[in-house]
Amino acid sequence: xxxxxxxxxYKITETGRQVTLMCHQTWSHSYMFWYRQDLGHGLRLIYxxxxxxxxxxxxxxxxxxxxxxxxxxxxxxxxxATRSQTSVYFCASSLTGLETQYFGPGTRLLVL
Amino acid sequence: SQQGEEDPQALSIQEGENATMNCSYKxxxxxxxxxxxxxxxxxxxxxxxxxxxxxxxxxxxxxxLDTSKKSSSLLITASRAADTASYFCATGSxxxxxxxxxxxxxxxxx
Numbered sequence: 001x002x003x004x005x006x007x008x009x010y011k012i013t014e015t016g017r018q019v020t021l022m023c024h025q026t027w028s029h030s031y032m033f034w035y036r037q038d039l040g041h042g043l044r045l046i047y048x049x050x051x052x053x054x055x056x057x058x059x060x061x062x063x064x065x066x067x068x069x070x071x072x073x074x075x076x077x078x079x080x081a082t083r084s085q086t087s088v089y090f091c092a093s094s095l096t097g098l099e100t101q102y103f104g105p106g107t108r109l110l111v112l
Numbered sequence: 113s114q115q116g117e118e119d120p121q122a123l124s125i126q127e128g129e130n131a132t133m134n135c136s137y138k139x140x141x142x143x144x145x146x147x148x149x150x151x152x153x154x155x156x157x158x159x160x161x162x163x164x165x166x167x168x169x170x171x172x173x174x175x176x177l178d179t180s181k182k183s184s185s186l187l188i189t190a191s192r193a194a195d196t197a198s199y200f201c202a203t204g205s206x207x208x209x210x211x212x213x214x215x216x217x218x219x220x221x222x
Binding site: 031033035040041042043044045048050058090092096097098099100101102103104105106 | 142143145147152153154155156157160200202204206208209210211212213214215
């Protein structure tokens with residue numbers, strides 16, 4: 001019963017590099033979400049997906065790319081990492097989108 | 113932009129005391145949810161209250177919702193050291209997205 005997992009848990013990269021954060025859920029939830037959490041800002045939605053092959057922008061999508069070829073996976077890619085993308089990234093899933101969201105443990109990303 | 117705004121930003125209480133935190137929001141909602149986050153961990157869902165509900169209970173948690181004032185409160189009764197965490201309100205609208213506030217950090221002193 002894995003639930004929702006994220007990998008890696010910690011990542012250090014350099015400015016300009018491409019980084020992919022992985023998210024996997026075992027519940028077959030339709031909705032998946034990516035958030036970033038920064039001090040003073042709470043959680044801000046980056047992208048979300050209502051189903052496989054359906055994705056949409058959230059509040060802060062610039063510099064990020066997502067895909068959802070399979071229901072259970074929702075990778076987040078930073079195409080060219082910047083220092084401002086240093087943050088903690090959380091993936092979440094939800095059965096209906098309007099109801100409870102279940103969060104992964106987070107990925108701490110440091111961009112040097 | 114954040115829809116929910118929690119108040120206070122931080123709260124320190126003695127074990128056994130009650131903790132109350134408030135959330136205000138700006139636009140109409142479908143539901144309002146409260147989440148807890150322990151240090152270094154992901155968020156855990158605590159309770160959901162729908163826009164047509166006024167009060168909801170779950171164990172030691174009591175949530176109220178006043179849609180006319182666009183506000184909600186979370187009460188934790190008989191607090192324990194394990195309640196030390198950050199608490200976030202999140203508003204759900206019909207666009208299937210949640211909007212989170214910046215959170216209230218609660219410290220329960222032994």
